Each structure stands twice: as structure tokens, then as C-alpha cells.
Amino acid sequence: MSPTNCLIMLTLLSSRGIWVFVSFLPYVLGECWRDGPCDGPQSASFTGPWDKYNFAPQTRFVTPVNVISFPEGEFVSAYDEDEKWTLDSETPELVLDFGYEVGGIISLDYDQLGDGPSALALAFTEAKNYIGHESDSSNGSPEYPDLHLTHKINSTGPGAYTMPDASLRGGFRYLTLYQEEDDAPPLHIHNVRLEISFQPTWPDMRAYQGYFHSEDELLNRIWYSGAYTLQTNSVPSYTGRVDVGTIEEGWKNDAFVGPGGTVLLDGAKRDRWVWIGDMGTAVPSAFVSTGDMASTRNALQVMFDNLRDDDVLPKAGPPYLAYNSDTYHMWTMIGVYNYVLYTGDIDWLEPIWPKYIRALNYARGLVDDKGIVSVKGTADWARWLYSNERSSASMLLYRALQTGAEIGTCGQKKQRLSREAIMAELWDESTGAFRESPDDVSLFPQDANSMSLAFGVLERGSEEAERVSSYLESNWTPIGPEVPELPGNISPFVTSIELFGHFRAGHPERAVQLMRDAWGWYINHPNGTGSTVAEGYRVNGTWGYRTDRGYKDETYMSHAHCWSSGPTSSLTERLVGLQVTAPAGEEWQFVPETGVDGLGEAEAGFTTKLGKFSASFKVDRSRVHLKWDTPEGTRGWLSLPGKSGRWIDGGKGSRTLCL
Numbered sequence: 071m072s073p074t075n076c077l078i079m080l081t082l083l084s085s086r087g088i089w090v091f092v093s094f095l096p097y098v099l100g101e102c103w104r105d106g107p108c109d110g111p112q113s114a115s116f117t118g119p120w121d122k123y124n125f126a127p128q129t130r131f132v133t134p135v136n137v138i139s140f141p142e143g144e145f146v147s148a149y150d151e152d153e154k155w156t157l158d159s160e161t162p163e164l165v166l167d168f169g170y171e172v173g174g175i176i177s178l179d180y181d182q183l184g185d186g187p188s189a190l191a192l193a194f195t196e197a198k199n200y201i202g203h204e205s206d207s208s209n210g211s212p213e214y215p216d217l218h219l220t221h222k223i224n225s226t227g228p229g230a231y232t233m234p235d236a237s238l239r240g241g242f243r244y245l246t247l248y249q250e251e252d253d254a255p256p257l258h259i260h261n262v263r264l265e266i267s268f269q270p271t272w273p274d275m276r277a278y279q280g281y282f283h284s285e286d287e288l289l290n291r292i293w294y295s296g297a298y299t300l301q302t303n304s305v306p307s308y309t310g311r312v313d314v315g316t317i318e319e320g321w322k323n324d325a326f327v328g329p330g331g332t333v334l335l336d337g338a339k340r341d342r343w344v345w346i347g348d349m350g351t352a353v354p355s356a357f358v359s360t361g362d363m364a365s366t367r368n369a370l371q372v373m374f375d376n377l378r379d380d381d382v383l384p385k386a387g388p389p390y391l392a393y394n395s396d397t398y399h400m401w402t403m404i405g406v407y408n409y410v411l412y413t414g415d416i417d418w419l420e421p422i423w424p425k426y427i428r429a430l431n432y433a434r435g436l437v438d439d440k441g442i443v444s445v446k447g448t449a450d451w452a453r454w455l456y457s458n459e460r461s462s463a464s465m466l467l468y469r470a471l472q473t474g475a476e477i478g479t480c481g482q483k484k485q486r487l488s489r490e491a492i493m494a495e496l497w498d499e500s501t502g503a504f505r506e507s508p509d510d511v512s513l514f515p516q517d518a519n520s521m522s523l524a525f526g527v528l529e530r531g532s533e534e535a536e537r538v539s540s541y542l543e544s545n546w547t548p549i550g551p552e553v554p555e556l557p558g559n560i561s562p563f564v565t566s567i568e569l570f571g572h573f574r575a576g577h578p579e580r581a582v583q584l585m586r587d588a589w590g591w592y593i594n595h596p597n598g599t600g601s602t603v604a605e606g607y608r609v610n611g612t613w614g615y616r617t618d619r620g621y622k623d624e625t626y627m628s629h630a631h632c633w634s635s636g637p638t639s640s641l642t643e644r645l646v647g648l649q650v651t652a653p654a655g656e657e658w659q660f661v662p663e664t665g666v667d668g669l670g671e672a673e674a675g676f677t678t679k680l681g682k683f684s685a686s687f688k689v690d691r692s693r694v695h696l697k698w699d700t701p702e703g704t705r706g707w708l709s710l711p712g713k714s715g716r717w718i719d720g721g722k723g724s725r726t727l728c729l
């Protein structure tokens with residue numbers, strides 16, 4: 071907290087008297103999470119009109135915003151922290167709405183107005199339509215539901231309750247309080263507060279190192295919902311979910327997930343483990359928005375700490391550590407490149423390097439005699455599995471080898487995977503798309519086709535790239551693409567890759583339309599969190615993602631899943647077109663997409679160890695005004711997409727180009 075803030079806080083406190091001072095003490099001290107490191111940024115890199123879209127709270131201790139009805143969730147009144155809320159036979163439930171996604175440890179004070187034992191119950195949910203006596207599902211056990219927390223009260227009079235640390239609830243928006251017994255004496259509840267556990271090493275959760283702003287209100291909100299989701303997924307080391315199947319009731323979030331004070335996981339409420347595959351989309355978004363790369367480094371570190379003797383990387387970090395997914399193995403390889411590109415952190419890379427080479431050689435060894443990948447570890451993202459020669463695996467290896475070459479693996483073993491083999495074995499000329507596998511000519515998956523564009527297997531302007539972009543569009547519903555390899559579902563994760571693909575194929579209008587259709591639908595949904603990006607949903611507009619593939623309980627879907635944050639990175643890197651192209655931004659490019667309807671003006675910025683980078687464009691009839699401000703000593707490539715460009719020096723600059 072800055073000295074000025076302290077001063078304001080103290081003035082506020084003294085005006086309320088000494089009692090208030092004591093009860094507010096936690097707001098003043100320890101804005102980081104508890105005793106861990108507190109080395110996050112002190113202040114935002116860029117401030118401006120975009121700050122109003124930032125969902126992150128001002129303080130680590132927050133209170134509910136509204137009291138709403140049970141179970142419909144209709145507005146009852148604003149939450150007043152000085153008021154006592156009564157639970158009795160007339161009002162058996164108190165439903166509190168925090169107003170946006172939160173997560174952490176709840177504390178409250180109470181006063182029991184009568185004799186006899188009673189029990190206060192607490193139930194949590196992310197989605198409004200699951201408000202009820204039991205929490206939405208998070209523990210991962212198909213047999214045992216999450217239920218609710220119970221606090222036994224034995225006597226009349228005042229008391230206080232704080233959730234045990236192991237019961238930390240990583241993601242929720244709604245909290246329902248009620249008494250377990252019907253005939254319990256009335257209970258007054260007051261001073262309900264939440265200690266937020268995520269983004270633990272940041273003294274100021276709003277200190278974003280990047281920003282985005284455009285004339286499209288909806289896209290601004292979507293960008294910040296991705297950023298905030300990443301924050302809710304960046305957590306203290308010992309707040310992971312204990313392994314599925316080891317608990318028989320409720321939930322337990324005190325497992326070790328990775329080293330350091332903060333680790334990037336895949337979800338806020340659920341999973342709460344490192345899944346690097348999911349970070350293929352999350353990490354670029356973290357870089358351009360919060361700028362928190364420490365959580366990524368610690369997540370990558372724990373994967374390499376657990377490289378197995380046979381050179382296989384785990385599918386997910388501890389305590390799970392299954393070694394059964396070659397596609398996630400390759401995502402981890404790509405993740406190393408992304409991290410090093412954004413940070414230039416060679417000191418981290420050096421000791422990892424021998425392991426990186428071993429893991430890359432393992433991946434190379436998956437190429438079969440057809441010249442494409444045949445996976446041995448068959449697990450994958452949520453898709454149904456049809457074939458070991460699934461085309462997405464070849465696309466991923468293509469990208470892993472390309473990024474490996476960029477960070478210095480040239481001269482390693484001869485590459486055996488080629489673009490020619492991918493085209494010969496997997497391209498389907500009649501459909502104009504990649505098929506699932508050489509043998510499966512009836513399925514044209516969203517994942518592999520999106521990757522073929524996003525990873526540059528197909529070049530912008532080629533006939534094949536045009537056809538794949540059109541093919542992908544043919545799967546669209548009004549709320550996003552139906553996934554051919556997971557029918558009935560919409561995956562904002564794979565659709566994030568589709569966004570990158572349309573941008574790279576020269577169809578930014580399709581990418582922006584998809585953001586408005588899918589992410590726009592979610593953020594405006596009255597039953598969602600209104601502040602995050604969701605793991606998935608059904609094409610019929612219900613939350614029951616994957617209920618026919620492993621997720622037995624429809625409430626299990628995670629509403630704050632950073633694998634769905636693709637719009638955040640692509641709006642900065644592809645729409646504004648400001649992107650790092652050499653470590654830490656020694657080289658960068660500014661290639662804005664100026665032709666999208668309703669987007670004549672946009673700007674973005676981010677920060678690396680070399681300094682701040684920002685750029686803006688503004689279309690004025692047949693011309694576009696470009697401005698940039700980047701660190702001296704760097705250089706950037708300036709052009710309009712698909713047109714010739716030129717190198718420019720770092721520093722401040724501007725130019726007007728004809729469209």
C-alpha cells in the first residue's frame with residue numbers, strides 16, 4: 071500500500087473511532103496473502119479510462135455487495151456491514167452476492183438469541199442458478215458431493231467463525247447461510263468478510279502491467295474478464311485440491327501445487343492443479359494483462375521438477391502427476407518458449423535446458439513411419455478420443471519444434487515431422503479441412519483445424535488457410551462453435567485457439583464476431599459470474615459442459631477457467647497488433663487490424679523488464695493514425711496486415727498510413 075493510501079485509510083478510520091480501527095486492522099496490514107512473499111508490482115503500469123473495466127478489488131478483504139433472495143437470486147437489499155442479518159423461521163436463508171467472482175476464506179460474527187445447540191451452514195456457488203443448501207461441485211469425486219460447511223454453535227450469545235484453511239473455497243460469487251436444524255434459535259449474522267487468497271504476492275490486485283481499450287464496450291469487458299480470471303487462477307502454493315478420490319465428503323484445498331509464492335492453475339473453484347496444456351492460451355493473456363509471469367514460471371518449474379526418467383512430462387502438476395498425455399507434454403514445451411519470449415528469463419531456462427531437450431526428443435520420437443505423430447500417452451483436453459494419430463498432435467509437435475528452434479534447439483536430431491507429411495496424411499481436399507486422423511475421414515476437429523492456422527502450418531493467404539477458416543465458421547452456433555470432437559458442447563479453450571487462427575488467416579472480423587457471440591454471451595448471462603471466462607457450456611445455452619463425458623454433475627463446470635482467456639491476448643497481440651517477437655521485447659511488432667466493423671479505434675500496452683510498450687490505432691476514413699511508445703534501444707516491425715512494412719526504432723512515434 072502506498073503512503074498516500076495509508077493516509078486516506080487512517081483518516082477514514084479515525085473518523086469512525088477506535089473500535090472501527092481495531093476491526094479494520096486486517097484491511098491495513100498485509101495486503102498480500104498472509105505470510106508469503108509480497109513481491110508483486112506496487113502500482114499499475116498504465117492508468118486511464120480502461121481502469122473502470124478492471125474487476126479486481128481494491129483490497130484483499132472484501133464484503134458482499136448485495137443480499138438476494140433464496141433461491142431465485144432476486145435483489146433484496148444492498149449488503150450493509152453494520153447491519154445484523156437474522157436467520158430464523160421467517161428468513162431461514164441469507165444469500166450474499168459478492169457481485170463478481172471471488173475466492174478465499176470467509177469470516178463472520180454471530181449472536182445466537184436462544185438456548186440449545188445449533189449449526190450454521192455455508193454453501194457456495196459460482197452460478198446464480200445453483201444457489202441452494204449445497205455448494206456447486208468442485209471436489210472431483212463422482213460419488214461424493216461438495217455439500218456445505220458446518221459450524222456448530224453450543225450456547226447463547228456472541229461468537230465468531232472463520233473457515234478452516236483446508237476448506238478454502240477457490241471460486242464463488244454467491245454464499246448461502248442457513249441453520250441446519252429447523253427449530254434452531256434465531257441467529258444474528260454480521261461482519262461477513264472474505265480474505266481473498268488469489269494473486270497472493272500482489273500488494274495491490276489492480277496493479278496490472280498491461281491494458282486494453284477500444285470503442286467497443288463489450289470487448290473491453292471481455293478483455294478484463296480474461297485478465298481477472300487469470301488472477302483468480304494464480305494461487306498460493308499450498309491451496310491446491312487434494313487428489314480426487316481421497317476425500318469422502320466436502321472439499322479440501324490444502325495440497326502443494328508448485329514452488330514459490332504463487333502458481334498459475336487452471337481453475338479457481340476447481341481442479342486447482344497446474345495444467346500446462348491449458349496454459350497454451352492462458353500465458354499470453356497473463357503477459358498482456360496482469361503481467362504476472364511469476365505464477366507461470368512456478369507452474370512450468372513444477373512440471374520440469376517432475377520430468378520422469380523416460381523423459382515424459384506430467385499431464386498435470388502435483389498432487390495429480392499423471393503421465394498419460396503427449397499433447398499436454400507438447401503444450402509444456404511450447405509453454406517454455408512463451409515464457410522465455412515474454413520475459414527473456416534465460417537464468418531460469420539454463421538449468422531447465424537439459425530436461426527440455428530430453429522432453430523434446432521424447433516428443434520427436436512420437437513421429438511414426440507416415441511422418442506424423444502417433445501419441446502413446448493418449449489423454450487430452452476434454453475431447454473424445456478417436457485415434458492415436460489425431461491430427462492435433464501433429465499440429466502441436468509442429469509448433470513445439472518451431473518454437474524449440476527459436477530458442478536454440480537447431481542442430482538437434484533431424485526433424486522427422488514435416489508440413490508435407492501433415493498435408494499428405496491429414497488434409498482433406500474435398501472438405502477443405504484437416505481430418506481427425508489418416509483413417510478417420512468423417513470427423514474434422516475444431517482443435518487441429520484451429521491449430522493449423524494458429525501455429526502457421528498453413529500460411530495466410532493460401533487457399534487452404536482460407537478454406538479452413540471458412541470450415542471453422544461452418545460449426546458456429548449463435549453462442550459459439552459446436553465442437554465436432556465433443557458434440558453438444560462449446561469450448562472457449564479450443565475457440566481461443568480458433569480466434570488466433572482466424573486472425574492469422576486474415577479474418578479478424580470472424581475472430582471478433584466469435585468473441586462477441588461466445589464470450590459476450592457469457593459475460594452478459596444473468597446466471598454467470600459476470601466477471602470471468604467459463605470452462606465450457608452446452609450448445610443449448612446451459613452450463614452442463616461435458617455432462618456426457620466425465621462430468622457427472624452439471625454444477626462441476628468451472629466458471630473461472632483461464633484456458634478460456636484467448637480474447638485477452640488476441641485483442642492485444644492481434645487486433646491492436648502489438649506483440650513481442652524477441653525475448654522481453656528487444657524486438658516487437660505493431661501490425662494492427664484496422665478493418666473490423668465497429669472497431670475503428672483501439673489501444674493496448676504491456677510491460678517487460680525492458681520497460682513499457684503501448685500502441686494505438688485510429689481509423690479516419692481512408693487513413694489510419696498509428697502511435698506507439700516503446701523502450702529506447704528496442705526495434706519494431708510496423709505494417710498493416712498482409713502489406714509490406716518497415717523496421718522502426720524504439721521510443722515514441724506516430725505515423726499516418728493510407729488504407
Ligand SMILES: *[C@@H]1O[C@H](CO)[C@@H](O)[C@H](O)[C@H]1NC(C)=O
Pocket residue numbers: 198199595596597611
Ligand atoms: C437462469 O437460471 C434460472 C433458474 O434456473 C432460469 O430460469 C433462467 O432461464 C436462466 N437464465 C438463462 C438466461 O439461462
Ligand SMILES: *[C@@H]1O[C@H](CO)[C@@H](O)[C@H](O)[C@H]1NC(C)=O
Pocket residue numbers: 222223224229
Ligand atoms: C461446540 O461443541 C463441539 C463439540 O464439543 C465443538 O467441537 C465445537 O467447537 C463447539 N463450538 C463452539 C462454537 O464452541
Ligand SMILES: *[C@@H]1O[C@H](CO)[C@@H](O)[C@H](O)[C@H]1NC(C)=O
Pocket residue numbers: 558608610612614
Ligand atoms: C441441454 O442439453 C443437455 C444435454 O443434452 C440436456 O440434458 C438438457 O436438458 C438441455 N437443456 C435444455 C434447456 O434444453
